[in-house]
Amino acid sequence: MSSGDSGPSSSKQLVQQPAAAGRSPNQPPLLGAGGRKVIVLKSGDEEEFEVDLLDAMQSRTLRRAIEDGCGDGPMPLPNLTGPVLAKVVELFRRHRGDPRWADELQETEKEGMFKDYAPQKPTAEVKGFDREFVSVDRDALFDLLRAANFLEAPGLLDVTCDAAADAVMNMTVEEVREYFGLVNDYTPEEEAALRKQHEWAFQ
Amino acid sequence: MLLCSSPSPLPPSSSLVRAVAEEGIASLQPRCCCYRRCCLATVLPSLRMESCCLGPMEFAAAAAVGDAGRSYCRWSLRVGVFLGLWRSWPPCAVTPQVQFNTYSYVHIVMGLLCTRVFFVRIRDACVDSLALCLTSLRPVLWHLRACPSARCAFGVVTISWDPRPCGPIEGGLRATSASVERFSRRRGKRCWTGPLSRLLRSLSWSRSRRVWGVAFCGVLGARLLRLRLCVLCRVGVALYFLPSSCVVLVFVVEPVRGWVPCWASFAKLIPPYFLPGLSSREPVFVFGRSALCRLWSAALAVVVVQQDSSGSRRRVAVVAMLRTWCVIAGWFVPLVLLTMESLVEVFLVRRTVTDKFGSVLLVVVAALSTACVFDVAERVCLWCGFHRCRHVFLTQADADEPTLLMAQGLPVSGDSTVKEKPSFCSCLPGVALMITMDDGNRSNSNRRRRKRRRGIGEDFRPWSDIPLDVLCNVMRRLTVRDFVRCGAVCASWRSTMLQWQCSPMLEPPWAIPFSYGDSRGVICPPEGRLLREPSMPWEMSDDPQFPVHQLF
Numbered sequence: 001m002s003s004g005d006s007g008p009s010s011s012k013q014l015v016q017q018p019a020a021a022g023r024s025p026n027q028p029p030l031l032g033a034g035g036r037k038v039i040v041l042k043s044g045d046e047e048e049f050e051v052d053l054l055d056a057m058q059s060r061t062l063r064r065a066i067e068d069g070c071g072d073g074p075m076p077l078p079n080l081t082g083p084v085l086a087k088v089v090e091l092f093r094r095h096r097g098d099p100r101w102a103d104e105l106q107e108t109e110k111e112g113m114f115k116d117y118a119p120q121k122p123t124a125e126v127k128g129f130d131r132e133f134v135s136v137d138r139d140a141l142f143d144l145l146r147a148a149n150f151l152e153a154p155g156l157l158d159v160t161c162d163a164a165a166d167a168v169m170n171m172t173v174e175e176v177r178e179y180f181g182l183v184n185d186y187t188p189e190e191e192a193a194l195r196k197q198h199e200w201a202f203q
Numbered sequence: 204m205l206l207c208s209s210p211s212p213l214p215p216s217s218s219l220v221r222a223v224a225e226e227g228i229a230s231l232q233p234r235c236c237c238y239r240r241c242c243l244a245t246v247l248p249s250l251r252m253e254s255c256c257l258g259p260m261e262f263a264a265a266a267a268v269g270d271a272g273r274s275y276c277r278w279s280l281r282v283g284v285f286l287g288l289w290r291s292w293p294p295c296a297v298t299p300q301v302q303f304n305t306y307s308y309v310h311i312v313m314g315l316l317c318t319r320v321f322f323v324r325i326r327d328a329c330v331d332s333l334a335l336c337l338t339s340l341r342p343v344l345w346h347l348r349a350c351p352s353a354r355c356a357f358g359v360v361t362i363s364w365d366p367r368p369c370g371p372i373e374g375g376l377r378a379t380s381a382s383v384e385r386f387s388r389r390r391g392k393r394c395w396t397g398p399l400s401r402l403l404r405s406l407s408w409s410r411s412r413r414v415w416g417v418a419f420c421g422v423l424g425a426r427l428l429r430l431r432l433c434v435l436c437r438v439g440v441a442l443y444f445l446p447s448s449c450v451v452l453v454f455v456v457e458p459v460r461g462w463v464p465c466w467a468s469f470a471k472l473i474p475p476y477f478l479p480g481l482s483s484r485e486p487v488f489v490f491g492r493s494a495l496c497r498l499w500s501a502a503l504a505v506v507v508v509q510q511d512s513s514g515s516r517r518r519v520a521v522v523a524m525l526r527t528w529c530v531i532a533g534w535f536v537p538l539v540l541l542t543m544e545s546l547v548e549v550f551l552v553r554r555t556v557t558d559k560f561g562s563v564l565l566v567v568v569a570a571l572s573t574a575c576v577f578d579v580a581e582r583v584c585l586w587c588g589f590h591r592c593r594h595v596f597l598t599q600a601d602a603d604e605p606t607l608l609m610a611q612g613l614p615v616s617g618d619s620t621v622k623e624k625p626s627f628c629s630c631l632p633g634v635a636l637m638i639t640m641d642d643g644n645r646s647n648s649n650r651r652r653r654k655r656r657r658g659i660g661e662d663f664r665p666w667s668d669i670p671l672d673v674l675c676n677v678m679r680r681l682t683v684r685d686f687v688r689c690g691a692v693c694a695s696w697r698s699t700m701l702q703w704q705c706s707p708m709l710e711p712p713w714a715i716p717f718s719y720g721d722s723r724g725v726i727c728p729p730e731g732r733l734l735r736e737p738s739m740p741w742e743m744s745d746d747p748q749f750p751v752h753q754l755f
Contacts, residue, residue: 142669149673157676165680168689176692180669185694194691201687 039066040074047082048074055092060152079150084143087133088156094129095155134163675705
């Protein structure tokens with residue numbers, strides 16, 4: 001899954017390095033360790049993360065922002081906390097070349113920027129990472145879901161929604177309520193009617 | 204519906220069969236539920252219309268579709284079956300030169316409803332058109348068509364549905380194999396120790412006379428085929444070795460009764476010693492996201508033949524012989540099945556799968572609806588028949604990791620996964636066939652997870668403020684059953700479903716949308732449930748934007 005020369009080590013560095021602050025807004029995007037463009041994401045609690053530009057393009061939100069020219073300074077993402085953003089950035093890095101979005105990227109490509117960026121099938125390693133990624137507790141999963149929704153990243157959304165669906169699967173209605181902390185706002189009659197209508201599903 | 208190519212009028216000559224057909228029609232009115240009636244109403248006229256290519260057996264078949272529970276039909280039907288069998292036995296028209304799935308005569312054992320088994324004999328039809336024909340008899344069989352890896356649109360099919368998709372299939376598999384293992388260790392003595400004896404006690408049916416009778420039949424059949432037969436789970440296994448070829452025959456003689464709770468106890472009782480590589484956490488066999496677990500099916504006869512591409516005459520002869528043998532085996536399995544009383548649903552398909560090495564995996568599959576599957580050895584060949592997960596794995600004796608031969612129905616290209624060309628000779632001894640679906644421990648792990656989270660406890664944030672499109676996105680990944688349940692969780696979720704028009708996973712095998720005229724619905728194959736019963740026969744809906752949300 002490693003694409004090109006920015007291997008795992010360099011990208012890890014990227015993630016962990018706090019970005020150098022105070023660049024002039026007109027400066028072109030920074031060049032990262034592998035000679036690639038990087039952008040800086042700033043979480044709600046003022047943590048900064050450097051992301052490979054191409055990785056950040058996985059998120060439609062970020063892509064729009066970059067195309068609008070906001071990619072020069074640190075990009076504020078007030079909805080996301082530092083730990084969540086760290087996880088997300090890591091996932092972006094691992095999902096490099098994921099066909100779910102790389103195809104989309106190839107279509108929108110204009111300047112040959114992504115030409116070394118062929119879609120690849122997710123390897124077992126990536127799948128393993130995905131599993132690890134969502135093996136978090138419910139609240140963290142919720143945060144990730146919100147982040148995925150905000151960032152509109154298909155890969156992230158897939159992974160997190162799958163996890164949520166897995167969590168719900170085979171639960172009874174009461175368990176779902178308990179799990180999600182929801183209040184039953186049906187009247188007993190309504191609920192009985194619903195259950196009767198699809199009796200087989202509640203057995 | 205394309206049934207055959209050559210019009211060769213075969214009027215329902217046998218008055219017996221005709222009577223059966225009429226009885227079927229007569230008996231269906233009071234008893235049958237809506238869809239059966241529709242089905243018969245659909246099938247019979249179509250059969251008559253196209254009776255140019257259908258023999259009397261088809262009328263019997265159609266009659267049985269309509270006739271759900273009448274036992275008096277059984278014997279006459281069976282007579283009909285044997286008549287049909289007799290008339291075309293031996294399968295002389297079969298020659299090795301013919302492509303296996305384009306035989307001029309194809310015989311399919313098919314029990315459409317409980318306790319009914321009969322043959323459908325169709326002249327000049329290929330398996331695929333038969334699959335199409337037969338699966339259209341029952342909507343719950345439609346999933347059997349979905350097989351994109353097959354060359355033609357309507358492929359083959361191995362397994363049927365799990366009625367309650369939350370049990371441990373792998374446990375079941377392990378248990379089955381464990382009992383086979385112990386049985387073989389004891390050299391045929393019918394005694395089990397330890398957990399298995401407990402298990403036997405838990406199976407109330409296991410000592411009934413009928414079971415032993417069935418077992419006897421099975422043993423007899425096993426002797427004939429030199430099978431090793433396990434009485435408990437009634438898995439017969441035969442391994443035939445030839446210098447360059449190997450034939451494996453696996454079949455379940457009778458469906459295991461009462462297995463729904465039993466497999467769970469199997470799984471608990473028997474440590475997962477078997478197939479360590481197939482632990483439920485492994486992603487390779489994950490079947491989409493659904494927890495389709497238990498095998499609901501299967502009597503299987505699998506024949507694996509190697510065809511040498513160098514084509515020395517002797518080997519070709521061997522292969523030809525094997526193919527003929529396969530045909531006979533394919534006949535034998537139905538024969539054995541016919542002697543049983545309690546066949547539920549039989550579906551027999553023969554097809555070839557040619558892998559990239561020129562070998563032919565020839566698969567003869569008959570599926571019983573409540574049986575369970577089988578395994579033999581630790582070296583496993585996996586053949587997943589479902590369209591979502593179609594991998595062929597071969598494990599060589601000396602290799603640790605299974606080699607992926609076929610993924611998603613396509614041979615894996617040589618450079619990517621398969622490091623070195625495996626020779627069938629070295630990997631087939633000990634080959635077994637296994638059909639696996641989702642990980643069986645999912646429910647357990649779910650439970651564990653749930654408990655842990657409950658322990659976390661009080662100060663969690665409720666998910667009630669989850670963004671609606673995220674919620675919709677999650678729901679889109681649920682099976683129909685879970686989807687319906689989620690609709691009952693709270694009113695806001697339900698209104699979200701309706702408002703956002705989100706629908707559960709609707710691609711086969713999880714659900715089959717259909718529409719006919721004004722009536723629309725979804726069939727959930729695990730139980731054959733219709734979310735809305737049609738008043739007319741079904742057609743598959745081609746509409747990808749099928750408005751399922753309107754049905755809830």
